[in-house]
Amino acid sequence: xxxxxxxxxxxxxxxxxxxxxxxxxxxxxxxxxxxxxxxxxxxxxxxxxxxxxxxxxxxxxxxxxxxxxxxxxxxxxxxxxxxxxxxxxxxxxxxxxxxxxxxxxxxxxxxxxxxxxxxxxxxx
Amino acid sequence: xxxxxxxxxxxxxxxxxxxxxxxxxxxxxxxxxxxxxxxxxxxxxxxxxxxxxxxxxxxxxxxxxxxxxxxxxxxxxxxxxxxxxxxxxxxxxxxxxxxxxxxxxxxxxxx
Numbered sequence: 001x002x003x004x005x006x007x008x009x010x011x012x013x014x015x016x017x018x019x020x021x022x023x024x025x026x027x028x029x030x031x032x033x034x035x036x037x038x039x040x041x042x043x044x045x046x047x048x049x050x051x052x053x054x055x056x057x058x059x060x061x062x063x064x065x066x067x068x069x070x071x072x073x074x075x076x077x078x079x080x081x082x083x084x085x086x087x088x089x090x091x092x093x094x095x096x097x098x099x100x101x102x103x104x105x106x107x108x109x110x111x112x113x114x115x116x117x118x119x120x121x122x123x124x
Numbered sequence: 125x126x127x128x129x130x131x132x133x134x135x136x137x138x139x140x141x142x143x144x145x146x147x148x149x150x151x152x153x154x155x156x157x158x159x160x161x162x163x164x165x166x167x168x169x170x171x172x173x174x175x176x177x178x179x180x181x182x183x184x185x186x187x188x189x190x191x192x193x194x195x196x197x198x199x200x201x202x203x204x205x206x207x208x209x210x211x212x213x214x215x216x217x218x219x220x221x222x223x224x225x226x227x228x229x230x231x232x233x234x235x
Contacts, residue, residue: 035224037170044229045162045170045213047222059223095169102158107217108224110160110175117169 002026002113004096009118016086016122022079022096022115030054030074033099035111036081038092038120046092049081050099050106057106064090086122093117127225128153128214135233141202144230146214147195152225154195158217161190161199164229165210173212174199201232209234 008020022034036048049070050059058070069082079096097111129147136142146153146161153159159177162170172181174190177197187202197216201208214227 045215045226047224047226050223059221061222097170100175101223102217105219106223107156107158107219108215109158109217110172110215111162111170111224112172112175112181114169114171 002098004098004113004115006094006096006115006118009094009120011121011123012086013124014087014122017082017084018086018120020081020083020094020096020118020120022081024077024079024098027098027113029072029077033101033106033108034070034072034079035097035099035108036070036079037095037097037111037114038090039095039117040089040092043092048094050108051079052106059106083120086120088122091120091122093119127218127222128216128227130212130214130227130230132228133231133233135235136201136204137235138204138206140204141200142204142232143201144199144212144214144232146197146199146216146227148197148216148225149195151220152216152218153192153197155219156217157192159190159192159197160215161188162213162215163208163210164213170213204234206234208232 098113161174178190
């Protein structure tokens with residue numbers, strides 16, 4: 001079945017780094033753009049980053065621009081999020097999600113498959 | 125502050141209908157027919173319930189319906205059931221560089 005499984009979360013000190021992974025199965029990963037979305041404790045959903053199906057275009061929320069890097073390896077059906085210079089406000093559950101987008105703009109129509117999430121805690 | 129505005133909470137009794145609103149701008153909700161709705165139970169991942177304003181993915185109950193008028197989209201749940209108690213988020217395509225915007229979420233309580 002169609003599935004996304006995140007991993008790599010954990011506890012890290014402020015200023016530290018972490019790399020999240022998202023393993024995809026059950027669909028042709030290389031045909032779809034992918035998102036990272038996060039949810040801070042008790043808060044709503046916040047879009048973090050998007051990468052086009054072929055990795056050619058990447059987009060970031062202002063809150064993570066310059067600190068986070070999204071990437072993908074289509075040969076491994078895996079999405080990544082490299083997180084550097086982590087702050088307390090980055091503490092959240094991080095979800096990867098399969099995006100259905102408008103091809104001309106990469107704007108997202110909807111996210112139809114979500115992983116269960118991986119928890120990142122930034123604390124000293 | 126979220127880009128799309130939703131009520132913080134709504135409630136209804138079993139069997140009743142409720143509607144959750146989602147207000148945006150001409151750059152998102154009003155400008156495109158790409159509004160989606162997600163259901164999230166505590167500790168679980170979001171689940172797509174409505175896409176492209178009013179379409180239901182396979183497997184989603186027909187008690188869930190979506191609509192849009194101007195800059196406000198709506199999610200209606202009819203015949204409320206206890207299992208519908210959850211948080212609901214709207215989302216929209218946006219012409220900005222963020223690609224997608226979310227609402228702040230609405231907590232649905234089934235009384």
